[in-house]
Amino acid sequence: MIEIGEVTVPAATVARLPYYLRALRDLMREGVETTSSSDLAERSGVGSAQLRKDLSYLGSFGTRGVGYDVESLSSYIATALGLGSEHRLAIVGVGNLGHALANYSGYAARGFQVVALLDADPAVVGGRAAGIEVEHVDGLEQIIVERHVSMVVLATPGPPAQEIAERVVTAGVREILSFAPVALHLPDDVVVRSVDVAGELQILAFHAAARHANGVASAGADGVPAR
Incomplete structure (x- = not known):
C-alpha cells in the first residue's frame, strides 16, 4: 500500500493511474467533457469494475447517469501522481x-x-x-x-x-x-x-509457447486445431 496524502492506495492501483490519466487527456484533446466508466476503462485497457474500484481509493467520482467529468478527474489524478510540479x-x-x-x-x-x-x-x-x-x-x-x-x-x-x-x-x-x-x-x-525488456519478451514467449501447446493439444484427428 502507498500513501497519497491522507489516503492509502494499493501499489497495483497506483501503477494503473498513469493509464487512466493518459486516456483522460486523450479525451480532453478530442473535446470530450464527460465519459462513462466503461468507455474510460476500455481506453485504459482494464475492466470497468477494476477502474471504479481503483478510483474509489482516491475519492468519490462520477455521477450516476452522467459519468465522470474528464477535466476534473484528469486534474485530480495528475495531482495524486505528484505531477503538479516539474x-x-x-x-x-x-x-x-x-x-x-x-x-x-x-x-x-x-x-x-x-x-x-x-x-x-x-x-x-x-x-x-x-x-x-x-x-x-x-x-x-x-x-x-x-x-x-x-x-x-x-x-x-x-x-x-x-x-x-x-x-x-x-x-x-x-x-x-x-x-x-x-x-x-x-x-x-x-x-x-x-x-527489463528481455524479461518482458520472455514472458511473451511463454504465452506464445503455451498458446501453441494448447492448440496442438486441442487439435482434432485431422490435425486442425479445434475452434
Whole structure:
C-alpha cells in the first residue's frame, strides 16, 4: 500500500493511474467533457469494475447517469501522481537506449524535464543528445545537487548499475527508473521501477509457447486445431 496524502492506495492501483490519466487527456484533446466508466476503462485497457474500484481509493467520482467529468478527474489524478510540479531527470548511460530516452518527446507534457545526461565512456562524453551535452559520470553527485535532480533514469549495463544507484541515493535521490538488467539492492525508502525488456519478451514467449501447446493439444484427428 502507498500513501497519497491522507489516503492509502494499493501499489497495483497506483501503477494503473498513469493509464487512466493518459486516456483522460486523450479525451480532453478530442473535446470530450464527460465519459462513462466503461468507455474510460476500455481506453485504459482494464475492466470497468477494476477502474471504479481503483478510483474509489482516491475519492468519490462520477455521477450516476452522467459519468465522470474528464477535466476534473484528469486534474485530480495528475495531482495524486505528484505531477503538479516539474520533476527534473538525469539519465545515466547514453548509449543507444539512453539516446532514445533522452529524445523522447513526451516528457514536458507529463511534467518532466531532462536536465542532465551522464556517461563514463570518453567517446560519448562531450557529445550531445536532445540538445544536452553528455557529462562524465564522475560529476554525478554534484550535478544532482546543483540541478535539483529529483529522479534518475539508469540506462547502464548491468555491472556498474548497483554502484551508480548507490551514489544516486547518497546524493539524495529516492526515485529511480532502471533499465539495467540487474536487481538493485537499495534502502527501503528508495523506490525503484525496473524495466527489463528481455524479461518482458520472455514472458511473451511463454504465452506464445503455451498458446501453441494448447492448440496442438486441442487439435482434432485431422490435425486442425479445434475452434
